[in-house]
Amino acid sequence: MPLLELICPAGSLPALKAAVDHGADGVYLGLKDNTNARNFAGLNFDEKSLKEGIRYAQGKGRKVLMALNTYPQPATLPRWHKAVDTAAELGVNAIILADPGLMGYAVKTHPGLRLHLSVQGSATSYEAVNFYRERFGIQRAVLPRVLSLPQVENVVDNTDVEIELFGFGGLCVMVEGRCLLSSYACGDSPNTFGACSPGHAVRWEQTATGMETRLNGVLIDRYADHEKAGYPTLCKGRFEVQGETYYALEEPTSLNSLEMLPEMARMGIAAVKIEGRQRSPAYVAQVTRVWRAAIDSVKRAPEQFKALPAWMAELAKVSEGSMNTLGAYYRPWK
Amino acid sequence: MKLPTFPTSLARLIARLPAWPPSAAFATACNRAAWPTLGELDWSAAHGKRFRVHVKDIGLSMYLSVTPDGLKAEKSGPVDVTFTATAEDFARLSLRLEDPDTLFFNRRLLIEGDTDLGLTLKNLLDAVDWDELARRMPLALGRIAQAARQRLLPATT
Amino acid sequence: MKLSLGPLLYYWSREDTLAFYEAALGWPVDIVYLGETVCSRRHLLRLPDWIDLAEQFTAAGKQAVLASQTLIESESDLKALRKVVADERFLVEANEWGAVRLLAEAKRPFVAGPTLNAYNPDTLALLAELGAVRWVPPVEMPRDMIAAMPIPEGMQTELFAYGRLPLAFSARCFTARHYNLQKDDCQFRCIDHPDGLVLASREGEDFLCINGIQTQSARVMSLAHRLDELHAANVSVLRLSPQSRHTEKIVALFRALLDGSHTAAETPAKLAPFLPAQPCDGYWLGEAGMAYSGLSTQ
Numbered sequence: 001m002p003l004l005e006l007i008c009p010a011g012s013l014p015a016l017k018a019a020v021d022h023g024a025d026g027v028y029l030g031l032k033d034n035t036n037a038r039n040f041a042g043l044n045f046d047e048k049s050l051k052e053g054i055r056y057a058q059g060k061g062r063k064v065l066m067a068l069n070t071y072p073q074p075a076t077l078p079r080w081h082k083a084v085d086t087a088a089e090l091g092v093n094a095i096i097l098a099d100p101g102l103m104g105y106a107v108k109t110h111p112g113l114r115l116h117l118s119v120q121g122s123a124t125s126y127e128a129v130n131f132y133r134e135r136f137g138i139q140r141a142v143l144p145r146v147l148s149l150p151q152v153e154n155v156v157d158n159t160d161v162e163i164e165l166f167g168f169g170g171l172c173v174m175v176e177g178r179c180l181l182s183s184y185a186c187g188d189s190p191n192t193f194g195a196c197s198p199g200h201a202v203r204w205e206q207t208a209t210g211m212e213t214r215l216n217g218v219l220i221d222r223y224a225d226h227e228k229a230g231y232p233t234l235c236k237g238r239f240e241v242q243g244e245t246y247y248a249l250e251e252p253t254s255l256n257s258l259e260m261l262p263e264m265a266r267m268g269i270a271a272v273k274i275e276g277r278q279r280s281p282a283y284v285a286q287v288t289r290v291w292r293a294a295i296d297s298v299k300r301a302p303e304q305f306k307a308l309p310a311w312m313a314e315l316a317k318v319s320e321g322s323m324n325t326l327g328a329y330y331r332p333w334k
Numbered sequence: 335m336k337l338p339t340f341p342t343s344l345a346r347l348i349a350r351l352p353a354w355p356p357s358a359a360f361a362t363a364c365n366r367a368a369w370p371t372l373g374e375l376d377w378s379a380a381h382g383k384r385f386r387v388h389v390k391d392i393g394l395s396m397y398l399s400v401t402p403d404g405l406k407a408e409k410s411g412p413v414d415v416t417f418t419a420t421a422e423d424f425a426r427l428s429l430r431l432e433d434p435d436t437l438f439f440n441r442r443l444l445i446e447g448d449t450d451l452g453l454t455l456k457n458l459l460d461a462v463d464w465d466e467l468a469r470r471m472p473l474a475l476g477r478i479a480q481a482a483r484q485r486l487l488p489a490t491t
Numbered sequence: 492m493k494l495s496l497g498p499l500l501y502y503w504s505r506e507d508t509l510a511f512y513e514a515a516l517g518w519p520v521d522i523v524y525l526g527e528t529v530c531s532r533r534h535l536l537r538l539p540d541w542i543d544l545a546e547q548f549t550a551a552g553k554q555a556v557l558a559s560q561t562l563i564e565s566e567s568d569l570k571a572l573r574k575v576v577a578d579e580r581f582l583v584e585a586n587e588w589g590a591v592r593l594l595a596e597a598k599r600p601f602v603a604g605p606t607l608n609a610y611n612p613d614t615l616a617l618l619a620e621l622g623a624v625r626w627v628p629p630v631e632m633p634r635d636m637i638a639a640m641p642i643p644e645g646m647q648t649e650l651f652a653y654g655r656l657p658l659a660f661s662a663r664c665f666t667a668r669h670y671n672l673q674k675d676d677c678q679f680r681c682i683d684h685p686d687g688l689v690l691a692s693r694e695g696e697d698f699l700c701i702n703g704i705q706t707q708s709a710r711v712m713s714l715a716h717r718l719d720e721l722h723a724a725n726v727s728v729l730r731l732s733p734q735s736r737h738t739e740k741i742v743a744l745f746r747a748l749l750d751g752s753h754t755a756a757e758t759p760a761k762l763a764p765f766l767p768a769q770p771c772d773g774y775w776l777g778e779a780g781m782a783y784s785g786l787s788t789q
Contacts, residue, residue: 077613100588100617102613122588123589124562124587125568126589127588128588146663154566175659178608179658180629183774184656184658185780187778191610219694249663332675333663
């Protein structure tokens, strides 16, 4: 079983190359439509760039994981089936799925294809993970960013499925796959449309009182000139509750669990995922470089591992709101 | 490392220029140097849309659109989307030394108007193969761009 | 078409909860969902209390369903889940796939809750094969998509038709956060907010509603005026979500609607005095969930 594979985001071919060149063990990517949860205009792969991406990564001994992690809908189900077929034909190393129905199709049609359970599948217990194992033979599960490390360990100890954790990047405060805040405001959710706060519903505007972010007209936040901004997601907005205006759900911040790497290594975490397919090759290069160095360091000598200040500074620089959190891995966050 | 800041007097002078000549000069230069590579991507979502590149520290606005044949200079007026940043940050973005989202979080990049169009343009620029772009540029220009990029890249840790 | 009383999503005092259900024994609902689905820290009613209520509702001629917790985090959550599954007298609503696994293993029929994310026929067929006898579509699923689902033999569709929409679940408790408390020392402040804690935009627009680890809509989903479309989409059960006041009136109005005592078009005006906030129906029409078309035709 692998230990602490570094899985990096690729929203484009240059991002994929940046990840591979800077030491990713694998990249994850998606197609240019709503079959994956980063369905943003201009992002992702068509068949031509996918082929080239697979050639480049696998040529250097790295893995390509394809995310098909939205929920197929009755009228458009064939699109998801075709995407699974494409992934199998082009020879990706695994597909990352959330929907059990789609897993059924993949197992039946492409029995040799390796399946990973997406974070969008919302599996937070070993009972849930083992369901997908027994039924569809999944080999890896990505856990939602809601469990503390001891809770993660309880899952690891009670399943044969490899466990992948998010290491760094945008932080979903909600259980992935169980958040409809975006569609409540604008009609499109990650589950069906493949994006949270899609561009068509977002408006930024510099006003006399600050920069305003709106989602389908709803004011999510207004930033004074000196304030750092976050993504236009509802969970990172400032709202008024009982007369008090504050970040009611979460501050604009990114997850950074780098200092927990020795614990993750001890627990046998198979892979660490970096969030950010919507981000540029520059980000992918910066973050991959730091995490490669950190993982190499923890594998060399876990007892001596130290999260170097230079690493942390580099990561904070590219973080949402320039802030980092340990998120739910550290229990008091909850 | 910082690029030299623009002299204020020069900025004032540029701000007084009509919008069209800089837009046209930029479009022409960009088409000559980069369109053979840029043009391989699918820009159809941006066709027929007008955007403005607002270089705030020198008060320069370029009005542009994307056509199947390349960038086109537009007269000033209403646009679908406006990008606002300093000359240095635009330079760092175009040399792919900086991540646009990072600049956005730090309030150094602003995208106003049609956000989807803004993200499309941003993501397409991110999808450009930079090495390929530099290779295909007229030789001297490509060398200068690569050299600038190497000089500004953060030291490898 | 039947009426169900959905699981109580809020945290009320033991007295208030028991009084609510005592009254509900006499309400014209066919099905009652019982149990704590939101937060494992809420303890004023324990499983034996819920089972006791389930027995009372069964005796009153209603179908009692034990609803399982939506977010399973710890071994003690799993222990509680196994106990729910073990009581073979009552149907169970599975709200995550761990519960599905346990129920299928025990070869027990179950209700597939809204957070199982059954968005397509293949997943629904799988649930049927595993023992689901009823499914609740995700609350964001629009009319046309529900109508397009081939319903497996022996399966019924139950729709979230009234109440503040459960939109999101987190590990973090937003009520505790509001009071600057840690979740492990939350002092059970949810109890002070029997219909949740409303969150407004900085322009004063009521938008969401905080309910512990759950985030709800501030607006109240109400589909009474869409009865014809509910029939057309093969919906068999309308789920009404409990609120601290007027639930009895809401139930009575829906019952009168089903009985033909008043028309669908008349219902919104009759319901209005009993809604804790503005209505919404956008999800049903495939729009933003917070939108409200009301009686305007689609």
